[in-house]
Amino acid sequence: MSSLTATVVENIRQQIIDGDIRPGDKLPAESALEEQFSVSRTVVREAISRLHAAGLVETYRGKGTYVLTRPSTQAFAADPENVRTFQDRLDLLDFRLGTEVEAAALAARRRTPTQLAAIDRALGEFIRARDLPSNAVEADFSFHRNITIASNNRFYLDLLTSLGPTMISMPQTRLMQPDTTAQRQHFDRVIEEHRTIADAIDREDPQSAAAAMRTHLANSRVRLLPAMKTTPA
Numbered sequence: 490m491s492s493l494t495a496t497v498v499e500n501i502r503q504q505i506i507d508g509d510i511r512p513g514d515k516l517p518a519e520s521a522l523e524e525q526f527s528v529s530r531t532v533v534r535e536a537i538s539r540l541h542a543a544g545l546v547e548t549y550r551g552k553g554t555y556v557l558t559r560p561s562t563q564a565f566a567a568d569p570e571n572v573r574t575f576q577d578r579l580d581l582l583d584f585r586l587g588t589e590v591e592a593a594a595l596a597a598r599r600r601t602p603t604q605l606a607a608i609d610r611a612l613g614e615f616i617r618a619r620d621l622p623s624n625a626v627e628a629d630f631s632f633h634r635n636i637t638i639a640s641n642n643r644f645y646l647d648l649l650t651s652l653g654p655t656m657i658s659m660p661q662t663r664l665m666q667p668d669t670t671a672q673r674q675h676f677d678r679v680i681e682e683h684r685t686i687a688d689a690i691d692r693e694d695p696q697s698a699a700a701a702m703r704t705h706l707a708n709s710r711v712r713l714l715p716a717m718k719t720t721p722a
Contacts, residue, residue, distance in 0.1 A: 497526050497536035502560050505545060512641060513601035516546065516554040544638060544650070547607045555603040558638045558646060575713065578658055582710045585656065586703060588648060589633065593686060593702035594695035596639035604639035605691060611635045612687050619676050630654040632683055636702075639690065658709050675712070682708060 504510045517525065522533045537554055540546045548554040600608070615628040630653070637649045649656075682705040689697035 493526075493528050493532045494535045494539065497522070497528060497532060498539050500526065501536065501540060502545065505556055505559055510556055512556050512558050513603050514556050515552075516556065518553065544634060544646075547603060547610075549606070557604055557607060557635075558641065559643055578713055579710060581652075581656055582658065582706055582713070586706045586710075588645060589637070589706060590699045590703045592637045592640040592642070592645040592649075593690065594699040595642060595645075596636050597690045597693050597695040597698035599641045600639035600690055600693075604635070604641075607635045608632070608639060608687055608690060612683055615683060616680055619673070619680065625676075626654050626657050629657045629679075632687075633657075636686065636690065658713050678708075679705075 501510070501516070510516070516522070516537070519530060519533045519537075522528075522536075523530055526533070537546065537548065541548060541554075543560065545557060545560055546554050547557050596604075596608075611628065611632040611634075615625070615632050618625040618628040633656075634646075634649055637645045640646070682701070686698060686701040686705060689695075689701050
């Protein structure tokens with residue numbers, strides 16, 4: 490079954506690369522894919538699951554599965570293992586300021602309805618993670634990654650994907666808070682920053698989206714600074 494699944498995944502992936510299936514398009518129904526590739530329903534569902542894990546598609550209950558973005562055709566090298574110290578994290582936030590701000594502006598100009606729905610869904614997952622800190626990092630990364638997908642520029646997506654959840658500074662800044670109440674207030678501030686970004690993208694307002702992303706990442710940098718001052722050299 491694994492080789493059959495891989496064949497279906499690669500075939501659909503190539504159709505997206507070639508432009509035969511474009512971002513925002515709906516994939517054929519499972520029954521149609523079964524017939525097209527002469528495979529079982531199980532193989533089709535596993536293939537869709539893999540495409541979803543790769544960030545290429547999103548499935549909506551009762552509506553079907555839609556393409557989010559074109560896949561990359563080459564690897565982008567940015568090793569998250571090199572992010573070890575607090576200075577590394579500050580440098581990474583500076584780097585993200587130079588990329589994600591413009592990606593947010595592009596997302597406001599170019600996002601499809603499907604991509605916007607994926608951003609809203611990721612925001613909801615992040616809000617629900619308020620009381621489940623173990624889910625917060627993945628939810629945070631998913632929010633930023635879906636914005637980059639909506640930029641419809643694969644180089645921004647390659648960059649963010651190569652960094653992975655390691656780029657998220659929330660665990661450090663949250664644990665620096667003195668008590669549980671302060672931690673929840675910290676999380677609520679980040680939720681509002683995320684919501685402001687999403688709202689600007691929803692309104693198709695690139696200037697506001699860029700400003701909101703810049704404010705969010707700059708605030709993340711400020712929140713991380715106290716850790717540097719208390720960390721031995």
